[in-house]
Amino acid sequence: MDKRRLVKNSILDWGADIICLQETKLEGDIEDVVNYIWGGRWASYACLEASGTRGGIMMIWDRRVWKGEIFQIGSYTLTCRFESQLQNFECHITGVYAPNCDIEREGVWWEISAVRGLMEGPWAICGDFNIVRFPTEKRNCRRRGDNHTSASRIDRILISEEWDDSFSNIKQSLLQRVTSDHVPIVLQCGDWDQPKSYFKFDNWWLKTDGFVDRIKSWWTTFDFEGKPDYILACKLKALKGKLREWSKSSQGSLKVQKSDLLNQLAVLDSVLEERILTEGEMVEKASLLLKYEDLLKNEEVAWRQRSRAIWLKEGDKNTKFFHKTANAHKRCNNIDHLMIQEELITEPQRIKNEIVDFYKTLYTETEEWRPASNFGNCPTITEQDKNLLQSRFDEQEVLGCLKCVCYGQGSRT
Known part of the structure; x- marks a missing residue:
């Protein structure tokens, strides 16, 4: 019950319209669980039951915002079709929980490719793939958790080209984990203002x-x-x-x-x-x-x-x-929130003003006194020496310097 309470509080803080949870380890009727962790009466859900104490996927959405239905349920994936109630947008979202066994994981790729062949349009796939793309995404690990220094990047959200073309702005970021050794990932899509681009030499x-x-x-x-x-x-x-x-x-x-x-x-x-x-x-x-x-x-x-x-x-x-x-x-290339004196700021104009004020303060001199720059009595070089220093190097001067360097190296050897 403590873990469910933590999940409920996290969902309320995230404010997401669609939630996909992996490794739920739930079977049977889970409506009471969904209503509890969602904290409202507008929740609809779809579920891939766990196999014993392993696996399980649950997708929950706000039916005031999305009209959803189960599209395909596989052994390792759960796919739902969504239609927005607020704008003209339809999509499919697939939740994945891949097994740790290499042989069983091969069936996940076949299942994902088969699901993609049944649909068209924007598609997002998220979950625990239990695999990394590059060796740098893991630290020689088999386990993860707070008491282990090892870690790996196996949780992802992937989107199709159609999804990418549907929104002018897409942002994917990590959230704070509280009860799991997996880090929650949020995908934000919309049409918020982009920062002005600076001058670039093409x-x-x-x-x-x-x-x-x-x-x-x-x-x-x-x-x-x-x-x-x-x-x-x-x-x-x-x-x-x-x-x-x-x-x-x-x-x-x-x-x-x-x-x-x-x-x-x-x-x-x-x-x-x-x-x-x-x-x-x-x-x-x-x-x-x-x-x-x-x-x-x-x-x-x-x-x-x-x-x-x-x-x-x-x-x-x-x-x-x-x-x-x-x-x-x-x-x-944007700053959507800023911490100023332990206060989290999210308003774009206020963020801009705080950054401008910071650099104005940084580059403003507070000293009112400066030493006088009266150096009239300091010794100076002659005009001839000045012209000599500013003149170009001639061939004989360069050759003489090289001979001195070579002679110095030869004497040391």
Whole structure:
């Protein structure tokens, strides 16, 4: 009863619409158990009974939010079909509890593939797979728990491409475990605001005609005064502004270039519907198609750079993978809660204000007194020495330094 009370409190804290529990070890009529741990009268559930004291899967959902039904029950999986009561969205969710035996676990993969073949559309699969993807996800372990230093990552939530395409924002995070040696995982999907993206230098710009010459001309036009490091920082800042402005033009924006090329091809296609293209128009269409292929290659380079998937080669079939990887990184690039003086803040605007105030305080000087910078009586070098220090190294000077180094090494040996 103590464990059930802990599970009930955790479910109330999570506030989830759908809960999937593994290793329930429950059999028979469990309606009273469901009503107790859910803590309300709007619970519907589906259950895969345990085999003795091993296994068992239970899926509970709020029927005010979801209309659910059992889709398929297997030996190791429980699949339910859900239809949202609040928006136009349908999906399937599969709960998994894989056995620890390698031979029995092979049947889990066949069962999952068979279930997927029976459905279409968004699909999520969650649970204890009892296997890791890489050796780094385990620490030479067979057991898990508070009193063991060993651990492994065997609990996951996986989603299909259709699920990924259905939401602009998807976030998966870990929750605090209280009564089990498994860590709860929450999957949040929605359309909350994304943070504004910062300026990025796209590698495909280097393939643009005249890009390097344009950079040189911009760099030479910048005129700042001050110390060398200050001049360099100002020039880089000015160059970033020029690049940002140029990136929105037809030469610097892939989106603008693609739209322009497609419009030109559409004009030629409309002409082709009325008459046969002339030789010049056919050459123009072939040239536009070649430019479009080059544009797609540049687009893949851009998405590959944003995805940071450097282990995969660039190729025609990889753009979609780079796109999804970049979107996944962007979804993780946000701060949805912040602890300030033992207070948990979740409002986006307040989080932003607290971060700004923190760095303002960090970089604000509290000292009111500074030593006077009157160094008129300090010894200085002559103008001739100054010019000598700023002059370029000549060949004889470099050769003399190398001879001194080689002579010093030879004397030590």
